[in-house]
Amino acid sequence: MSEQEFEKQGENQVRAWTEDWCKFAREALSVNLDKEQEAILSSVQYNPRTSVASGTARGKDFVTAVAAICFMYLTPKWRGKELIENTKVALTAPTDRQVKNIMMPEISRLFNRAKRNGVLFPGRLNAYDIRTDNEEWFLTGFKADEHNHEAWSGFHAVNTMFAITEASGISDDTFAAIEGNLQGNSRILIVFNPNTTIGYAAKSQKGERWSRFRLSSLSAPNVLAKKQIIPGQVDYEWVKDKLELWAKEIRPDEFTEEEDDFEFDGKLYRPEDLCRIKILGKFPKVGEDSLIPEQWIELANQRWEKYHKTYRVNQYPGLQRIGVDVAGMGRDSSCFVHRHDNIVSKIRKKNSGGRANHMEIAGAVKHHLDKDKRAIALIDTIGEGAGVYSRLEELGLVEQIASCKYSEAAKDESEEPLTDVTGQYKFANMRAYLFWAVRDWLNPRNNQNAMLPPSPSLLEEATEIKWKFQSNGSIIIEPKDEIVKRLSRSPDEFDALANTFYPATVSAPQNLTGLFF
Structure with a gap:
């Protein structure tokens, strides 16, 4: 084989590895990843954010090291011998011991294993890093110090990766500093044992920005x-x-x-x-003051997916109730939740660009009400929703709309107090009743067979809401400002879902079928 042919073969090999990091791990690093670990590695290849909650000794630190080596050597780009797209990788953990004695030894083993396979990586392997001859291309490990945010200031590169182990032990302030570096072709991989339900790591398992994984010991190959x-x-x-x-x-x-x-x-x-x-690899059981446990949402998601896989429906039984939460100034999207008895067919968001657009939202609601003459739209009329409700009244849809006010008394149309499914609990206001109605609907003990389309943002919202008893024995939900403070946004999808349980009936024609898509 000529030198030119040999170089061409090498280029083709590197190209194949660059396109498939799992192939690189098998061939260059000689590692044996299980299927779940391969899925995590593929996620890091293609997704900016990957979160892994893991049981004990499930290989989370090992797959993190594999991902870091892949990013280090498969993302730089060259023009001849000139580095034109540089790469920087930062490994971090809450303690120096975790970096030096856990993360870097995994990196060292992979680096040396590749060398034994005849794959010679550029760079010098040290106790805390891999340094190449190019100062803009390196991998380094250090303790995450919440009092030293300047440590993150040097990580601006075309390709940047942050690999963080034991992430539940790192402060939100440190993650805020890391977030400031997530530009260009950046990756963040966080792995942790889910020992607390609060903080950045816990939120990553709920947020829609993240590709999320859970490694259970029960599914380990051994x-x-x-x-x-x-x-x-x-x-x-x-x-x-x-x-x-x-x-x-x-x-x-x-x-x-x-x-x-x-x-x-x-x-x-x-x-x-x-x-x-x-x-x-799951979070501890939720506190008694949490409104919705995460597993209830997951079960409803599983039922929804199974139902649609089994029946491939385009029509749903029962009366359609459309919960509407209208965006105003400073909020990006209005939310629509379409519920047919026990099935939420879909959750939609309509971008508002941070400004109120009553006519456009009213038009969207009218479109669905015209499509399904039996449907009813339940609109939050505190704030921006009032304008949408008024416009729909003007359009002659009064029999298909209801004004939902969270502050009103929790009473039905006959002025009788509303209760939970057991008839035991009463509520401080309509908001408390509606939120609890969602809880009753999702609670597996009540056999409602609730079905929800998967939505990371709804999962995050539902599991953040807290409740308590008042001195008179009625249930009250914490103020919305407290929820917004923890979420850093408004729980719009949950509000729209709660609106679908508003105790209003429809007087529109009853001899028509449900919604078609």
């Missing part, structure tokens, strides 16, 4: 095979032993998805919080 397949990963005996300590064995008649009950080795278990965190 556990499934009951033998060592991938050295260093969690094994069957460890899981079996820890279930005796961290989970309760239950009978089949006690099994409920609401409690995240699961089957392992022919037995049924109910997890305690340590089991949820260290084995299932």
Whole structure:
């Protein structure tokens, strides 16, 4: 083979690796990733933000190191010998020990394994970094110091990656500093054990900006095979032993998805919080003051996906109720939630550009009401929604619209107090009733068979809302300002969903079928 042919072959090989990072990991690094780890690596290749919540010894730090090496050596671009698109990779963790003794040894093993395979990476391997002859191309690791945000100031590059392990132990202020560097072809990969439900890492598992993964010990190859397949990963005996300590064995008649009950080795278990965190890779059970547990949303999403995969429907049974939350100044989108009895067919957002556009929103509502003469639109008329409601009245749609005011008393059309599904709880105002109605609808114990299309933003909103009892025994929801403070935005999708439970009836013709798409 001539030198020119050899160089061409090398270029083709690098091109193939650049197009498929999993191929690079197998061939250049000789690593054996399981299917879930490969999915995480592919996410880092294509998505700006990847979040991984993981059980113990599930290989999260290893796949993070693989992703960092891939980014380091597959993203720079050259013109001849000139580096024209540089790359910088930062590895960080809450402590220096985690960087030096956990993350960098993984990097070192991969670097040296490639060398043994005949793949010689440019750069010198040191205790905390890989330095090349080009000062604008490097990988470095250091402790995330919340008091030293200047440490992040040098990470402006064409290709920039931040790989963060034990991310739940890093402050929101530090993440804010990192966020300032996410420009151009940037990546952020955060991996963590989900030991707390608050903070940046926890929010990443709910936010729509993120590609999200959960690594459960129950699905680890060593556990499934009951033998060592991938050295260093969690094994069957460890899981079996820890279930005796961290989970309760239950009978089949006690099994409920609401409690995240699961089957392992022919037995049924109910997890305690340590089991949820260290084995299932899930957050601890929500506090008693949280309105909606995350697992209720996930179950509703699963039912929705199964229903649509099974029936491939374009028509839904039952009366259509359209919850409308109208955007005003400073908010980007108005939200529409279309619910047909137990099925939310879709959640739509209409961009407003941060300005109120009553006529356009009224036109959108009218379009759907004209399409389905049995439908009713339930519009939040506190604030911007009042203008939309008035315009729809002018258009002669009074029989198909209802004004939803959160501050009004929680009473039905007969002026009787509204209660929860058990008839036991009463509510401080209409907002509390509507929010609790969503909770009752989603609660698996109530057998409502709720179906929701997957929406990371709705998941984030629903799981942030808190409630409490007043001194008179009625239920009240925390002020909206408190929710906005934690979310950094308004819970518009949840508000629109709650509006669909407003106790209003429709007097439009009843002999027509439901909504068609």
